[in-house]
Amino acid sequence: MKLNIAVLPGDGIGPEVTAQAVKVLKAIAMEFNHVFTFRKALVGSSAMDKTGNPLPEETVNICKEADAVLFGAIGSPAYDHDPDAKVRPEQGLLGIRKALGLHTNIRPVIAYEDLLNKSSLKVKQIKDTNLVIYRELTGGIYFGERHLSDDGNTASDVCTYQRFEIERIAHGAFKAAQSRKRKLTLVDKANVLESSRLWRRIVKEIALQYSNVEVSYMYIDNAAMELIINPRQFDVILTENMFGDILSEEASVIVGSIGLLASASLGDKHAMFEPIHGAYTKAANKGIANPIASILSAAMLLDHFGLDDEAALVREGVDKSLKLHITTPDLNNKYDNISTTKVGDFIEDF
Amino acid sequence: MKLNIAVLPGDGIGPEVTAQAVKVLKAIAMEFNHVFTFRKALVGSSAMDKTGNPLPEETVNICKEADAVLFGAIGSPAYDHDPDAKVRPEQGLLGIRKALGLHTNIRPVIAYEDLLNKSSLKVKQIKDTNLVIYRELTGGIYFGERHLSDDGNTASDVCTYQRFEIERIAHGAFKAAQSRKRKLTLVDKANVLESSRLWRRIVKEIALQYSNVEVSYMYIDNAAMELIINPRQFDVILTENMFGDILSEEASVIVGSIGLLASASLGDKHAMFEPIHGAYTKAANKGIANPIASILSAAMLLDHFGLDDEAALVREGVDKSLKLHITTPDLNNKYDNISTTKVGDFIEDF
Ligand SMILES: CC(C)[C@H](C(=O)O)[C@@H](O)C(=O)O
Ligand SMILES: CC(C)[C@H](C(=O)O)[C@@H](O)C(=O)O
Numbered sequence: 001m002k003l004n005i006a007v008l009p010g011d012g013i014g015p016e017v018t019a020q021a022v023k024v025l026k027a028i029a030m031e032f033n034h035v036f037t038f039r040k041a042l043v044g045s046s047a048m049d050k051t052g053n054p055l056p057e058e059t060v061n062i063c064k065e066a067d068a069v070l071f072g073a074i075g076s077p078a079y080d081h082d083p084d085a086k087v088r089p090e091q092g093l094l095g096i097r098k099a100l101g102l103h104t105n106i107r108p109v110i111a112y113e114d115l116l117n118k119s120s121l122k123v124k125q126i127k128d129t130n131l132v133i134y135r136e137l138t139g140g141i142y143f144g145e146r147h148l149s150d151d152g153n154t155a156s157d158v159c160t161y162q163r164f165e166i167e168r169i170a171h172g173a174f175k176a177a178q179s180r181k182r183k184l185t186l187v188d189k190a191n192v193l194e195s196s197r198l199w200r201r202i203v204k205e206i207a208l209q210y211s212n213v214e215v216s217y218m219y220i221d222n223a224a225m226e227l228i229i230n231p232r233q234f235d236v237i238l239t240e241n242m243f244g245d246i247l248s249e250e251a252s253v254i255v256g257s258i259g260l261l262a263s264a265s266l267g268d269k270h271a272m273f274e275p276i277h278g279a280y281t282k283a284a285n286k287g288i289a290n291p292i293a294s295i296l297s298a299a300m301l302l303d304h305f306g307l308d309d310e311a312a313l314v315r316e317g318v319d320k321s322l323k324l325h326i327t328t329p330d331l332n333n334k335y336d337n338i339s340t341t342k343v344g345d346f347i348e349d350f
Numbered sequence: 351m352k353l354n355i356a357v358l359p360g361d362g363i364g365p366e367v368t369a370q371a372v373k374v375l376k377a378i379a380m381e382f383n384h385v386f387t388f389r390k391a392l393v394g395s396s397a398m399d400k401t402g403n404p405l406p407e408e409t410v411n412i413c414k415e416a417d418a419v420l421f422g423a424i425g426s427p428a429y430d431h432d433p434d435a436k437v438r439p440e441q442g443l444l445g446i447r448k449a450l451g452l453h454t455n456i457r458p459v460i461a462y463e464d465l466l467n468k469s470s471l472k473v474k475q476i477k478d479t480n481l482v483i484y485r486e487l488t489g490g491i492y493f494g495e496r497h498l499s500d501d502g503n504t505a506s507d508v509c510t511y512q513r514f515e516i517e518r519i520a521h522g523a524f525k526a527a528q529s530r531k532r533k534l535t536l537v538d539k540a541n542v543l544e545s546s547r548l549w550r551r552i553v554k555e556i557a558l559q560y561s562n563v564e565v566s567y568m569y570i571d572n573a574a575m576e577l578i579i580n581p582r583q584f585d586v587i588l589t590e591n592m593f594g595d596i597l598s599e600e601a602s603v604i605v606g607s608i609g610l611l612a613s614a615s616l617g618d619k620h621a622m623f624e625p626i627h628g629a630y631t632k633a634a635n636k637g638i639a640n641p642i643a644s645i646l647s648a649a650m651l652l653d654h655f656g657l658d659d660e661a662a663l664v665r666e667g668v669d670k671s672l673k674l675h676i677t678t679p680d681l682n683n684k685y686d687n688i689s690t691t692k693v694g695d696f697i698e699d700f
Contacts, residue, residue: 075541081567083540083547083554090541120579125470141491141509146544155548156510159491163503189592190433191425191440194496197433198505204433217431222628224574224600225608229470242539246596250574258575278572 012279014072135244362629364422485594
C-alpha cells in the first residue's frame with residue numbers, strides 16, 4: 001500500500017515522540033512491502049516562531065493532500081500562562097481539527113496487565129478495563145462564539161450542537177459498540193444543559209437502530225467518579241467535546257501514565273492520529289518522554305487503512321517493551337536511563 | 351444562640367439523611383443551650399408531586415426568612431432520563447441557589463485516616479489529602495441563556511462570567527488559603543475559553559493582594575488527572591460552576607464514598623448547607639443511605655455561625671463512628687445492618 005503521511009511534530013516533546021512513531025512506521029513499511037512517504041509540516045508554537053502563525057496555510061495544504069496526519073503535541077508555557085496572548089499554539093491543533101473536519105475522536109483506555117501496579121488505583125479496581133471514549137471534536141463550546149466585552153469585564157463562550165454533528169459520531173460509536181462489548185454510555189449534563197438534552201434525545205432515537213447495544217446515560221459529574229470507582233462498567237463512552245477532553249485525560253490514571261494514550265481523529269475525508277498528552281515542554285529534549293502514545297497512534301493509523309497485521313505487530317512490540325520494562329521513567333523506577341529513542345528502537349526492531 | 355433553620359429534605363434519600371442532621375443539631379442545641387428552630391419546606395420532585403412546582407414560592411420565602419438552610423437532595427429517575435421533561439427537580443436546587451444568591455460553594459475533601467483503605471486509590475496516594483474546592487455556584491453555563499431551535503435540531507447554552515462574580519469568590523478562596531496551606535490553584539480551560547481567560551486575568555490581579563499565597567493555574571482536563579495522581583498537591587482549588595461540579599464529585603473517590611462529602615453554599619445574605627451527593631432514589635427508604643455528608647454539612651452550618659466547639663463536637667462524633675466502623679454499607683463490608691438512623695443515633699449521643 002502507498003500512503004502519504006503528513007507529520008506535524010509540533011512543540012515540546014512532540015518532535016521526539018513523533019520521530020519514534022515514524023521510525024516504527026518505516027520499519028513496518030519495509031517489513032510488509034508498503035511505500036509510506038512522510039512530509040513534515042509546522043504547527044503550534046514552533047510554527048509561530050517561524051511564521052507567526054500556529055497553523056500556516058502550507059501545513060493545512062500538506063495535511064489535506066496526505067492520506068493521514070501524524071500529530072505530535074502543541075503548547076508552550078510562554079502562552080499557557082498568558083490570558084492575553086493574541087495567538088496561541090492551541091489554535092494550531094484546534095484549527096487543523098476544524099480544517100480537516102475531524103469530528104470523531106477515538107481514545108481507547110486499556111489497563112495493560114503488565115502495568116496494573118503503576119496506576120494510582122488499586123489493581124483490583126482497574127484489572128481488565130478496556131473502554132473507548134468517542135469524543136466529539138469539532139463542535140460544542142470549543143468552536144462556539146466567544147465574546148469579551150469592551151470594558152473587559154464580561155466574557156462568554158457558547159456551546160452549540162446541531163443534529164448532524166451528534167448523529168455522525170453517535171453512529172460511529174454505536175458501530176464500535178457492536179464490535180465490542182455492546183454497551184454504550186452517553187455522558188452529558190442533560191439535567192442542566194439544553195445541548196445535552198439534544199444529545200440525549202438524538203442518541204435515544206439512534207439507539208433504536210442498534211437494538212443489540214445496551215445504552216445507558218450518565219451525568220458528567222457522576223461519570224468522573226464512576227470512571228475511577230468502577231471503570232470496568234464502561235465499554236464505549238460517547239460524549240461531547242469538553243466532557244470528552246476531561247474524561248479522557250482523567251482516564252489516563254487507569255492506564256498508569258498519560259504517556260500511553262493514543263487517539264484517532266476521524267472526519268469524512270481525513271484522519272489524524274495523535275497522543276492525547278500535551279507538549280510537556282519541561283521534559284523536552286531530555287530523552288525521558290514516553291513515545292508509546294505516539295507509536296500506538298501510528299498503530300491506529302495502520303488500523304484505519306485495514307493494515308491489521310501491521311498494527312498487531314506494532315502493538316506486540318509495545319506489549320513486549322512493557323513486559324520487559326523497556327520503558328521511560330514515567331513507568332520505570334527500577335531501571336533508569338531507558339530513553340525515548342531506546343524504547344523506539346526496541347519497538348522498531350521487534 | 352437563636353437560629354432559624356429552614357429544612358428542605360427534598361427527594362430520594364434526602365429526607366432520611368437530613369433527619370439525622372437535624373437530630374444531631376437538636377442534640378447540640380440542648381448540650382450548648384442554643385435555641386434552634388426548624389421549619390420544613392418542599393423542594394424538588396416531592397414539591398412537584400404536591401404543587402407542580404419544584405421550588406414553590408413558600409419555600410423560597412421560608413429560606414429567605416431563615417438564618418440558614420439545610421438541604422437534602424433532589425432528583426428523580428422519572429425526569430432524569432427524559433430530555434423532554436418541561437419541569438425538573440433540579441430546578442428546585444438551581445432555583446434556590448439563584449434566589450438566595452449562593453455564589454460560593456465550598457466543598458472540603460479530606461482523606462480520613464480510618465477510611466484510607468476504602469478508597470479506589472492506593473493508600474499512599476491519598477494519605478493526608480486535605481483540600482477544599484471553591485466552586486462558583488450562580489454563574490457560568492448553569493445560568494446562561496439556553497436555546498433550542500424551532501425545528502429541534504440545534505441547541506445551545508451560553509457560559510458567561512462577569513468580573514464581580516469572579517472577584518467575590520476569588521477573595522473568599524484566597525482568604526481560605528491564607529488560613530490553610532497558603533496554596534491556591536485556579537482550574538480553568540484558558541487555552542480555549544474566553545470566560546476562562548477572564549477568570550485567569552482577574553485571579554492574577556487579585557493574587558497581588560494575597561502575596562503570601564502561592565498561586566498556580568491548571569487546565570481542567572489536567573486537573574481531572576492530577577486530582578487522582580497527586581491530590582496532596584492541592585490546598586484550595588478555585589473554579590467555575592461546571593468544572594467545580596465535575597471535580598468535586600470526582601474528588602469523592604479520595605474520601606472513599608460520596609456519602610461523606612459535605613458542602614456550604616454562601617451568599618452575601620444567605621447560607622445553605624448540603625451533601626454533595628444526589629437523591630439516589632434506588633437507595634431511598636432502605637436505611638442504607640450514609641447520613642455523614644448531611645451531618646458534616648450541619649457541622650459546616652455551625653462553623654458558619656462561629657459555633658466552633660459545637661462543630662468540633664459533631665466532627666468528633668463522625669470521626670468516632672468511622673473509627674468504630676459504625677457506618678452504612680457504602681463503607682462497611684464486615685458489619686452489616688448499621689442503618690442510616692443508627693449512625694445518626696451514635697453521632698447524636700456522642
Ligand atoms: C491542547 C488542547 C486544546 C486539547 C483539547 O482541549 O482538545 C487537548 O487537551 C486535547 O485533549 O487534545
Ligand atoms: C443536581 C445538579 C443540578 C447539581 C449540580 O450540577 O450543581 C449537583 O450535581 C451538585 O453538584 O450539586
